[in-house]
Amino acid sequence: MQHNEEKTCWNCPAAMLKGNVDFRACGQSIETIKNKISEDGLLIECSRKPELGMFEPNITFEQCPEWIETEYGYLLKDMRVMILGIDGYLGWTLALKLAKLGCKVSGIDNYLRREAVAEKGSKSVVRIADMETRLRTAKKEHGVDIDFREMDLLNRDQLAEYLDETQPEAVVHYGEIPSAPYSMVDADHAIKIQHNNTLGTLGVLFLIKEHCPEANILKLGTMGEYGTPLTGRPIFEGLFPADAVLTWRGQEWSMGGELTPRDPASFYHVSKVQDTFNVYEACKYWWLRSYDVMQGVIFGVHTNEVAKHPDLRTRLDVDEWFGTVINRFVSQAVLGIPLTIYGSGEQIRGYLALEDAMECMVRLLSSPPEPGQYDVVNQLSQLYKVKELAEIVAKVGSEKHGLTVKIQRVENPRVEADEHPFLVIAKKLRETLGYQPKTPLEVEIDRMFTLLLQPETRERLESVKEAVFAQTWWNGDHKETMTLEVYEPGTRKIEGYDPSLVLSDKVD
Amino acid sequence: MEISDRNFNENVLESGTPVLVEFWASWCPPCHTIKKILKKIEADETGYKVMTINTDRNMKTASKYNVKGLPCFMIFKEGELVHYEVGAKSEKQIREMLSEKL
Numbered sequence: 001m002q003h004n005e006e007k008t009c010w011n012c013p014a015a016m017l018k019g020n021v022d023f024r025a026c027g028q029s030i031e032t033i034k035n036k037i038s039e040d041g042l043l044i045e046c047s048r049k050p051e052l053g054m055f056e057p058n059i060t061f062e063q064c065p066e067w068i069e070t071e072y073g074y075l076l077k078d079m080r081v082m083i084l085g086i087d088g089y090l091g092w093t094l095a096l097k098l099a100k101l102g103c104k105v106s107g108i109d110n111y112l113r114r115e116a117v118a119e120k121g122s123k124s125v126v127r128i129a130d131m132e133t134r135l136r137t138a139k140k141e142h143g144v145d146i147d148f149r150e151m152d153l154l155n156r157d158q159l160a161e162y163l164d165e166t167q168p169e170a171v172v173h174y175g176e177i178p179s180a181p182y183s184m185v186d187a188d189h190a191i192k193i194q195h196n197n198t199l200g201t202l203g204v205l206f207l208i209k210e211h212c213p214e215a216n217i218l219k220l221g222t223m224g225e226y227g228t229p230l231t232g233r234p235i236f237e238g239l240f241p242a243d244a245v246l247t248w249r250g251q252e253w254s255m256g257g258e259l260t261p262r263d264p265a266s267f268y269h270v271s272k273v274q275d276t277f278n279v280y281e282a283c284k285y286w287w288l289r290s291y292d293v294m295q296g297v298i299f300g301v302h303t304n305e306v307a308k309h310p311d312l313r314t315r316l317d318v319d320e321w322f323g324t325v326i327n328r329f330v331s332q333a334v335l336g337i338p339l340t341i342y343g344s345g346e347q348i349r350g351y352l353a354l355e356d357a358m359e360c361m362v363r364l365l366s367s368p369p370e371p372g373q374y375d376v377v378n379q380l381s382q383l384y385k386v387k388e389l390a391e392i393v394a395k396v397g398s399e400k401h402g403l404t405v406k407i408q409r410v411e412n413p414r415v416e417a418d419e420h421p422f423l424v425i426a427k428k429l430r431e432t433l434g435y436q437p438k439t440p441l442e443v444e445i446d447r448m449f450t451l452l453l454q455p456e457t458r459e460r461l462e463s464v465k466e467a468v469f470a471q472t473w474w475n476g477d478h479k480e481t482m483t484l485e486v487y488e489p490g491t492r493k494i495e496g497y498d499p500s501l502v503l504s505d506k507v508d
Numbered sequence: 509m510e511i512s513d514r515n516f517n518e519n520v521l522e523s524g525t526p527v528l529v530e531f532w533a534s535w536c537p538p539c540h541t542i543k544k545i546l547k548k549i550e551a552d553e554t555g556y557k558v559m560t561i562n563t564d565r566n567m568k569t570a571s572k573y574n575v576k577g578l579p580c581f582m583i584f585k586e587g588e589l590v591h592y593e594v595g596a597k598s599e600k601q602i603r604e605m606l607s608e609k610l
Contacts, residue, residue, distance in 0.1 A: 010534070042565050242541040245598045254596040256545075257538030284535045372535030372564075 003434035009057030013169035013214040073366040082168035083107035084175030096305035099144035108151040122467035124315035137311040163211035170216040181472040183268035190267040197271035205282040216368035217290035227263025232421030238376025283374035296350030296380030299326035300444040319467035333397040343412030345387030348422040350380030353439035378426040381437035383499035394489035410481040415474040531580040538596035
């Protein structure tokens with residue numbers, strides 16, 4: 001049984017609702033639409049099968065010939081997907097995966113990420129080809145055509161034309177600057193991030209409303225939106241479940257369906273929280289449909305598609321602004337630098353491998369929400385403490401690659417809880433979308449070592465090693481972090497709170 | 509059970525047992541989450557039925573009963589509307605509403 005076989009036309013972006021279905025905002029009087037109610041009930045048209053005329057929207061994905069069975073569930077045949085930020089770490093990887101699955105992929109990018117990393121004096125340590133070469137190689141190696149336009153998503157006129165031309169049935173929004181430290185450098189950087197991310201997303205929502213309102217919007221959020229509440233209260237999937245109740249002065253109120261509290265940890269995370277509210281409202285006002293993807297920290301370099309040719313590789317950043325923790329640890333191990341843990345290293349975060357993240361995205365594309373539905377998934381495979389990750393990287397580096405790896409604790413430049421409980425609910429992808437993590441942490445770390453130890457990659461890594469160290473302080477300082485201690489792997493206990501990940505209703 | 513304009517009479521007004529109807533819409537997050545509670549209550553089989561109806565897709569019924577906010581709960585007994593209440597409820601509150609009005 002496929003996870004999405006019982007979904008119907010209501011979940012299908014090819015079902016043309018506009019003009020056929022009236023809708024209204026919550027609480028609004030329906031007096032105005034009384035005269036539009038048809039005696040025949042509600043009928044729609046299919047943009048892919050106009051010859052069917054008007055019909056009742058109750059055909060299931062299993063019954064519909066436009067939805068074809070794949071290993072990820074039923075997928076809309078030749079689905080037109082636009083990726084905003086297609087040149088990035090995730091954007092390019094997903095473009096290849098979707099194109100290989102038969103989707104018609106289009107995408108925009110203004111190379112902001114390449115510029116921002118260069119600004120830091122760094123570069124992707126895995127050599128990445130320019131877009132022209134990437135597209136040509138994708139055609140040669142995978143036989144796929146990906147349509148690309150160099151474009152800033154803030155240029156709404158250009159993007160509007162492109163949306164009209166491509167008529168996407170899904171829009172994956174990766175077009176944001178993904179860095180907490182970058183947003184904490186100074187006012188210019190904080191404003192740049194919030195301008196690009198928040199206003200960019202708001203503009204995109206207006207454009208989708210006007211040009212492709214039926215599209216399934218996959219909006220990249222981050223687990224960092226929630227923060228790490230010291231009460232240890234559960235981190236639900238964006239919205240409170242039905243059995244969450246607020247009690248106060250002896251009375252109770254249902255919290256079911258309300259947005260859960262957010263506690264962002266940088267001005268970057270604030271931009272993501274603002275996005276969440278904008279997407280939530282857009283779904284309500286205009287009947288857009290969206291998954292807000294609260295993604296854990298991604299690590300790794302591998303998917304079958306990017307590994308096929310060096311010119312198809314996706315970027316890998318290790319600098320303090322854009323290098324995520326596992327990617328930085330592996331690069332430090334290769335360089336012979338003790339792995340840098342901020343503060344106690346007891347910080348708990350959610351993680352998933354690049355390959356698994358891509359699978360999650362395909363599954364989300366295969367199961368669009370209903371029109372008007374705003375849904376949230378916590379997208380992660382496992383929780384780890386930073387200290388624990390350093391131990392695992394050190395173990396793989398020494399046992400499989402003969403490296404001598406040490407660990408160092410440095411001052412924490414961030415304003416964050418070093419030690420905190422973390423109870424995370426991540427049920428939807430597993431329970432309703434059929435996802436099971438496939439890439440063990442050690443396996444992906446091993447792949448990273450193998451790639452980074454190649455002479456060309458190692459040379460690139462050497463040339464950017466200064467950029468790996470944190471110098472951006474949340475208090476506004478710009479200075480090196482002092483080393484608190486250097487220690488041998490295996491000599492420190494993992495202390496404090498135990499991470500807790502809830503994957504099914506049984507525990508909830 | 510999800511019902512529509514077409515079978516509302518048969519399932520609600522002509523029902524031999526009282527019916528709790530929840531009016532919902534796709535753009536209403538509390539409506540989505542509350543489905544789990546309604547399924548649980550429905551499974552209890554305590555002499556009433558639980559039905560859900562989408563307001564946007566069944567505007568005739570939504571308009572007839574003047575739905576102005578969601579989720580909207582209505583209780584029908586022998587074809588008559590005996591209770592109307594708007595807003596998300598906890599399981600305890602739904603059960604209390606049912607025992608009070610039935």
